[in-house]
Amino acid sequence: MATFYDTHKNAGVLSAAIPAISIMIIVDTIGIIANSLVIMITIFAMSLRSTTNYLLAMQCFFDSIHVLAHYYLAYVLYSGKNFDTLPTCFFIMAVPLTGLSIGMSLIFFTAVDRLFAVLLPSKHQKLNKVLYLGSILAICMGYNVYILYIGYLNAKQHKDTMVICLIIEGLHGTPSTVWSAIATGLVFTAVFIYIIIGICIHRKFNSNVNTRKLYKSLFILCILMTFSWVLSCVNGILSSVFNLSEELAFFIPLYVGITINVACGSNFFILTRYSKEYRIAAKDFFERIGIQGVFKPASKTFPWM
Incomplete structure (x- = not known):
């Protein structure tokens, strides 16, 4: 029986894939612009100086690196090239895979950071932010190096394997399974942490407002990513x-x-919709560059905003 590669290696453009990759490119382009706005708003807004704000900005950066993979995939599918050797795909996807792995890790660490802020607010406020954030980034980098290392060994061992170069195909085989298991664990653990935070907020509803900042925005972002991973796992x-x-x-x-692409590109929209802090910072940023009336005053406020 002919394999997928045998059937499509000289078949030209895979027409059934064109709608998907076209949607991805549109979503990713909007997402990169939106994530860049979160980063710039964080840089310019003095009100966004918490560790969580910085972690969100880093996540936006690495999410944008991650989705760059789809521009190469678009070239492969639009051109009818379709296949690459596994080593070629791995090396092309090494940078986007770095964005993917670190971005997923930061979802978990952002949840941990919020839990830390809720349970031990005084200690959290006294943190050395550079050392704290640097340590988190170092852990994420270490995890990424491990994933790339096993991916490299796998690509070297299966150098004749032909793949359509989706980002995860850079880790074709066992490394992909390892990465998926870890990523799923990180995302579901983050959801569990946000549930704990929600319980804490409910019990201390009239306590310091700092314990409630960003909660709804972060929980929605985490649920979006979890939903996309549930679909992938079910598939x-x-x-x-x-x-x-x-x-x-x-x-x-x-x-x-x-x-998953929608989830990666939704940070700016969720944050400015559900966080008063980000909405005000975004409004000030746009006014700074001469764009007026982008954000109207919210008609309703929430205690967690």
């Missing part, structure tokens, strides 16, 4: 249980992956 399980064809095993994750 993987169904593919195994029903022994889906190689075509479906490629096309279904391609379309499901759009939800």
Whole structure:
């Protein structure tokens, strides 16, 4: 029986993939611009100087690095090239994979940071921010180096394997499974932490407002990412249980992956919608560059904003 590669290596453009990659490119372009706005707002706004604000800015940066992978994928699919060797794909995706791994790690550490701020507010306020954030980034970098290392060894061992170069295909095989298991654990643990934070906020509803800052925004962002990963996991399980064809095993994750791109590009929109702090900072930033009336005063406020 002919393999997916045998069937499509000289078939030209995979027409069924074009709508998905086109949507991804549109979403990713908007997302990169929006994430850049979060970074710039954080730099200019004196009110956004907490460790959580900095972690969010770093996450926006690495999310933007992550989605750069899809511009190469677009070239591959639009041109009809379709396939690369696994080593070629790995090296092309090394930088986007760095963005993906560190971005996922920062989701977890942002949740931990908020829990720290809620449970031990006085100690959290006295932190050496440079040392604290530097340590978090060092841990994330160490994890990323491990993932890239096992990906490199795998690509070297399977140098003749041909893949369509989605970002995760740079880790084709066992490294992909390892990465997915760790990423899923990080995201679901983050959700659990936010649930704990929500309980703490409910019990201390009239306490210092600092314990409630950004909670709703961060929880929504985390749920969006979790939802996208649940879809990906369900897809993987169904593919195994029903022994889906190689075509479906490629096309279904391609379309499901759009939800992850939406989650990566939603930071600015969620933060400015649900966080009064970010909304005011964004309004001031746009006025600074001569753009008036971007954000109207909120008609309703919430205790967690």
